[in-house]
Amino acid sequence: MNTRINKFKTPLLFTAFALVSLFTSCDNEEERWTDVKEDATTEIITDRDARRIVSFKVTNPGENQAIYSAVNNLDRTITVYLPSYYEYEYLETSIVVPEKTTISPAATELIPVFGKTPFLYTTKSADGSTAVYTVKIVIQQPQLILKELSTETSTFTVQAGGILNVTGENFIPSYEVTKLFAVDAQGNKKWQFKQYNDGLDIFNFSIKYVFGTAVSDITLEPNTDYWLLMESYNLSVKMKYPIRITK
CATH class of the missing domain: 2.60.40.10 (Immunoglobulins)
Known part of the structure; x- marks a missing residue:
């Protein structure tokens, strides 16, 4: 009877030692971590320029195939990339500006493709401030x-x-x-x-x-x-x- 008990004595002691070591290890691991609070983040929100042009597109090909143009609200330019195969002499446009902002001339006015002077738009916000945009037409035509x-x-x-x-x-x-x-x-x-x-x-x-x-x-x-x-x-x-x- 004593012999059977002695056979399992060593494994039982080893198992108990392993569990104690594991718990001790976990306790030590937890002590190494320090909860550091992050610095507060401040979100800065700036007002968007009310004089800007939100979007500009050429509608000659039809609303579904309209040519969207590149509006640069920093340089105040509108660049139209026009495929030569359309052969347009004038451009019809659709322009979106912020609420209460006006644009002159109106979007219904035709833009000459081969005008001798730059075509300009002036936007005016509700507070009376204005901005002037220059239309640049880039005709995409291969070398003749x-x-x-x-x-x-x-x-x-x-x-x-x-x-x-x-x-x-x-x-x-x-x-x-x-x-x-x-x-x-x-x-x-x-x-x-x-x-x-x-x-x-x-x-x-x-x-x-x-x-x-x-x-x-x-x-x-x-x-x-x-x-x-x-x-x-x-x-x-x-x-x-x-x-x-x-x-």
């Missing part, structure tokens, strides 16, 4: 490229009243915005060519033009150097080498 008709050693000739076939890259498929001129050495426009039926090939960027009048009415001088200048919406490019007109 013309393939030369002449070379350094050979001058292309075209008979007055004939057809000019111009090739290149990134033509906008519209005769209203893609125009061709003959200019002199000083860059002065001497003749505007007219469209030739539906001669614009939008896949190969090839476009046909004619003189658009009777041969007797063409004022370009024969055997004189002229350069072809293409204007396409926001861009213009002139051929490096001249051409000549024959009658």
Whole structure:
């Protein structure tokens, strides 16, 4: 009987020692932690500028496809990124300002895309203070490229009243915005060519033009150097080498 008790005596003593050690360890661990109260946080709330423009968008494409513009209320600028394929001459807008703030001119006034002077808006808050915003229009149009008709050693000739076939890259498929001129050495426009039926090939960027009048009415001088200048919406490019007109 005594023998059986002695067999379990050592494990029982070890277990009791382990439990005492565990509790002691926990007590010591708790004593190491010190509860430190954080410093108080003060939230600073500032009034927002009542003269600001909350949002600005171009609505020509329709309300669902409106072009939202970048409003910088620090620099007082509105930057409109306009894809060239829309071919807009004027922009319709929708503008949001804070309650009791007014804007002049009104959002219903059209903005000219190619205005000679910057288009400005003036906002006025309820307390009478004002801010002036400048509209910047950035037209996203790829570089216009013309393939030369002449070379350094050979001058292309075209008979007055004939057809000019111009090739290149990134033509906008519209005769209203893609125009061709003959200019002199000083860059002065001497003749505007007219469209030739539906001669614009939008896949190969090839476009046909004619003189658009009777041969007797063409004022370009024969055997004189002229350069072809293409204007396409926001861009213009002139051929490096001249051409000549024959009658």
